[in-house]
Amino acid sequence: MTIQVTNLVKRFASGTAALQDVSFSVREGEMIGLLGPSGSGKTTLLRMIAGLDRQTAGEIRIRGQVVDNLPAQRRGVGFVFQNYALFQHMTVFSNIAFGLRVKRLGKREIQDRVMRLLRLVRLEGYEDRYPHQLSGGQAQRVALARALAPEPSVLLLDEPFAAVDTKIRKELRRWVRQIHDEIGITSIFVTHDQEEALEIADRVLVMHQGRVEQFATPQEVWERPLSPFVAGFLGDVNEGAATVRDRQVQLWGHAFPATEFAEGERVRVFVRPSDIDLGPTAPDAVLAQVREAVWAGERTQVRVQLADQSTLQVSLPSDRSVDLTPGQSVSVCIRKFQIFTES
Template identity: 55%
Template sequence: MITVDTARKHYGDFLALDDVSLEIPRGSLTALLGPSGSGKSTLLRSIAGLEDLDSGTVTIDGRDVTDEPPQRRGIGFVFQHYAAFKHMTVRDNVAFGLSIRKRPKKEIDTKVDGLLEIVGLEGYRARYPAQLSGGQRQRMALARALAVDPQVLLLDEPFGALDAKVRTDLRTWLRRLHDEVHVTTVLVTHDQEEALDVADRIAVLNAGRIEQVGDPETLYDRPANDFVMGFLGSIASMGGQLVRPHDIELVRDREEALARDAEVADSPGVIEATVERVVRLGFEVRVDLRADSGEHFAAQLTRRDADHLHLHRGETVFARAGQRSSVVDRVVLASAAPAGAGRLADEAVRQAAIA
């Protein structure tokens, strides 16, 4: 287990961590999710020992590592930009941490071969990083981090430099890898979909504080406050309340809409609206609407429901919230923070030090 207790960190006048406390269970995959400047990368770097806290403690499996250097914390770290040694082959990159520990050659070969098979790079041992795709380089970086049998694997926006399709594929792969190796993993991301897809638990950060911690379903369906709801998925404003766009039901008949709405407690009510645009987004359809009050909002429908309604621009429909569980009263937008706070520098050298 990783325990962070009342961690506090300033960068000049900027408060990056404001007495943050967090427990990360052994063997879990926990995502630190938040906007730029929320403190998520600073928290990760503090766990790794790459940042010294102003106050507070970090313990790993009951051992206080607050003042320990990175290489003595049992940490594997994977950066956004791979931090590969360009002059080394894939095999030598993965073996690096074991080599500097002067492990026997037979042990290194066995370990590296096993990891390359796990990450699907067994046929790329002799290639150099420049000869790999972005996704392959990231898998190589993960294999290198795992080679030294870390107690904890820390991932700082590991897929941020990749295109959308590769990111999706690697998310699935990372989840399978975690289920196979069971190493305690902490993932920093600003991508809500990535956190919901991969993590067992999510800690949502905002302005140096943790707003809510829980499993993805709980955070999405029962957000602790307006910020969590607004950050963890799309939202729409109806009658002064926030709802998920996919919870909005569109009905052509006003009386039918009122009858259905009576079944929902604390509903924002039935809103008469004009269709401004219908956008087909693959398997779903977004309907942009304008209420009589002038308020603009969007509903997200399945293709089947949209085809049934057969909506066109300029038509009048009646909108209602189909369920209450994801409705809150208002949203607070995340405040901006200085660019670059908590980012990593000299990545290859730092990762080598941790390894």
């Protein structure tokens, strides 16, 4: 285990709890996405691993060593800040060399290593620039090179792509993943963007109100969310509430089997728009009326209204040959769903 967090609690002076009993461990070489809405405690958690904030209770181990009493300087953790925090009065070269100079490495070695890092982040020729002469993406890469220079065992990134244009964000995050694989480091990055987390993380740690909601692979988090929050936070979802009757839940014209719930229990049902299929009307099918259809490239977003006046959001491959003219009747088939008890 590279990082092991046990029963971590953080309470602020005001008494509000930022983290409540957080435990998880990260394996060597993994890339973890810390995902959650703002205020869920993910940045606080990252800062505590780095030694920039101190926990109220609990333990953090890095490579087996308890680091609770080690200052940030001695944890061997690289940190990339949200707005990069580059040293504005230093050149790109001096920024990257900072951690090496602090270690009092020789001049030649520093020169070699900085040049190697500049090649790695594809910024050769930029060594004499100042941070204010760089674009957002370039500054991001300098921040990454600076954090990697002292060869930390762990790399922490706080919203690393938030300040970059959407256009280069996708490219940048794939590239960060590539660098992670190349140098074989263990990384944790904080994000509120679920697409980002699902795309490049080996495992996703979903946080909500200072607690870990789920820690699993992107696929598992997506397909088998453990809580209503995770189901609702990852992507769009149709949500409905109903009561269990005869081991079934009646909703949206469908009867969902609910054998593991007690009779009369209030439950919430979650269905992703992409897990619903529309087809031509047929006998015995659940019917609905198309209210709206918005073509969006590969997929078409459709809103249908059922006989009980409830509506469902459907995401359909655009090449599906169904008549989606508003007012048209279609059959509705729900392929996948999740049921949670209410509360």
